Amino acid sequence: MRKFIAKPVAIAIVVFARAITAVRAIWPAEGVFTGQCVYFANHSSHGDFILVWAVLPPRLRSRVRPVAGAEYWLKSAISRFIGRDVFDAVLIERDRDTRTGDPIEIMSSAIDAGSSLILFPEGTRNQTDQLLQPFKSGLFHLASARPNISLVPVWINNLNRVMPKGEIVPIPLICTVTFGQPMQLASGEAKEAFLERARSALLELSPNTRGENA
Amino acid sequence: MSGVDSDLGKLVCGILAVLVVASIVGYILQRRFSPDGSNASIENLNARIKAWWVMAVLIGVAFLAGRVGVLVLFGFCSFAALREFITLTHTRRADHWALAAAFFVVLPMQYYLLWLHQYGIFSIFIPVYSFLLMPIISVLRGDTEGFLDRIAEVQWALMICVFCASHVPALLTLSIPGYEGRNVLLIAFLIIIVQLSDVLQYVWGKLFGKTKIAPRLSPSKTVEGFVGGVASATLIGAGLWWITPFTPVQAGLLALVITMMGFFGGLVMSAIKRDRGVKDWGNLIEGHGGLIDRLDSVVFSAPIFFHVVRYWWSVT
Numbered sequence: 001m002r003k004f005i006a007k008p009v010a011i012a013i014v015v016f017a018r019a020i021t022a023v024r025a026i027w028p029a030e031g032v033f034t035g036q037c038v039y040f041a042n043h044s045s046h047g048d049f050i051l052v053w054a055v056l057p058p059r060l061r062s063r064v065r066p067v068a069g070a071e072y073w074l075k076s077a078i079s080r081f082i083g084r085d086v087f088d089a090v091l092i093e094r095d096r097d098t099r100t101g102d103p104i105e106i107m108s109s110a111i112d113a114g115s116s117l118i119l120f121p122e123g124t125r126n127q128t129d130q131l132l133q134p135f136k137s138g139l140f141h142l143a144s145a146r147p148n149i150s151l152v153p154v155w156i157n158n159l160n161r162v163m164p165k166g167e168i169v170p171i172p173l174i175c176t177v178t179f180g181q182p183m184q185l186a187s188g189e190a191k192e193a194f195l196e197r198a199r200s201a202l203l204e205l206s207p208n209t210r211g212e213n214a
Numbered sequence: 215m216s217g218v219d220s221d222l223g224k225l226v227c228g229i230l231a232v233l234v235v236a237s238i239v240g241y242i243l244q245r246r247f248s249p250d251g252s253n254a255s256i257e258n259l260n261a262r263i264k265a266w267w268v269m270a271v272l273i274g275v276a277f278l279a280g281r282v283g284v285l286v287l288f289g290f291c292s293f294a295a296l297r298e299f300i301t302l303t304h305t306r307r308a309d310h311w312a313l314a315a316a317f318f319v320v321l322p323m324q325y326y327l328l329w330l331h332q333y334g335i336f337s338i339f340i341p342v343y344s345f346l347l348m349p350i351i352s353v354l355r356g357d358t359e360g361f362l363d364r365i366a367e368v369q370w371a372l373m374i375c376v377f378c379a380s381h382v383p384a385l386l387t388l389s390i391p392g393y394e395g396r397n398v399l400l401i402a403f404l405i406i407i408v409q410l411s412d413v414l415q416y417v418w419g420k421l422f423g424k425t426k427i428a429p430r431l432s433p434s435k436t437v438e439g440f441v442g443g444v445a446s447a448t449l450i451g452a453g454l455w456w457i458t459p460f461t462p463v464q465a466g467l468l469a470l471v472i473t474m475m476g477f478f479g480g481l482v483m484s485a486i487k488r489d490r491g492v493k494d495w496g497n498l499i500e501g502h503g504g505l506i507d508r509l510d511s512v513v514f515s516a517p518i519f520f521h522v523v524r525y526w527w528s529v530t
Binding site: 169 | 293294296297298300301305307310311313314317318496497
């Protein structure tokens, strides 16, 4: 029964997100990367992974799972339903002291099972005036555990204006999702260097960095 | 009744013929001069022809569905245009509720008033009530940074995308003696003249254009294109008098007003785009630019056309 209504709910959420944001994907000149990968994106809104999910070609979308905080998505019956059944999220416990499973192991086994992941390396939603917060180390540890996996930077633009934290009514504004070229962890690359490289690859996709407006 | 049906029928056949000819010409040009899609003008022409097909089909379906269809179609256009416009503004978090009100209260209310035929309140709801209420909602959050700019941007957005655009379907509310039940043809007249004027200015400009009118705003607009386009669109307007309540001379004069407003409307909207450093308002139809790019001349001419017709022809 839950599985039965999960699909229509997923479609309804995507239709709603598209109606509000008219979201459009901007692919790199080489075209869509079709391999298994980890999409890593900037994080400013609860709707972030929905937009990435919505613009991916259906063939890729069907094997993509967002990585999300377990404590948030297991809080109530409805968020459990949306997180687990609708979007099949890979739920990880963020609190180091109380967690029972290792997030890197959980993500790695999802990759081994053939899934692509959507990951927000800032760890939490960006409420600051900065474009991008410093990355947490999770992306590095995941890349070290599965060094062959491709990492695709994804910049989500404008969604923070659609629904800022604490607001309940979304404002219809046009959003874009810009995909960069896949990158990989270089052999022997240090944590700081890698995270900085990944962060600048992501920042480069931002329209503000490219000198365009909106 | 048979009058509107047969005139509408003739009009539809005429429009279809023009679109078919345009598509064939576009196809031949593309085959001969731009087989690899490298000639930007020809690609752009074909993109426009496709957009006209979509426009013609949507408006045709709306006409078939009657008053509801026309109101829903233009209500959707207002929504999509407002979304494009607000995307390019500098609003801040403090404007969140003012923006929500613009989209979910003001916009539907404007079209609902049209549905109710409440002309009195319809004509002042945005310029008076929304104009004053929007800054009141925003000011409650106490954020004063760029306040005047933010408020002015939202008011302009509502004015252009909702108030002006809603004057196209408002043509349905006019009562013109001897023209009962045929008001949809006024909408057709307005849109045909605006679109033809745009394309004729483009064609005349491509053929004879030398003197640029406003090189900083719109490098493709030339004096030759403007004069030729306005003159030929005015003549075509006069020739379409039979779908309107006007005499041929009146139809020509109204077409002249429409094309002039449309031209300057296009310039104003270009200036806003330049200011924001963008080429197009959006990407509603991939590769064709945004809805406002197709609608800019309509929104400027619609209220003026509406009020001229209302003042001299309507009894309401």
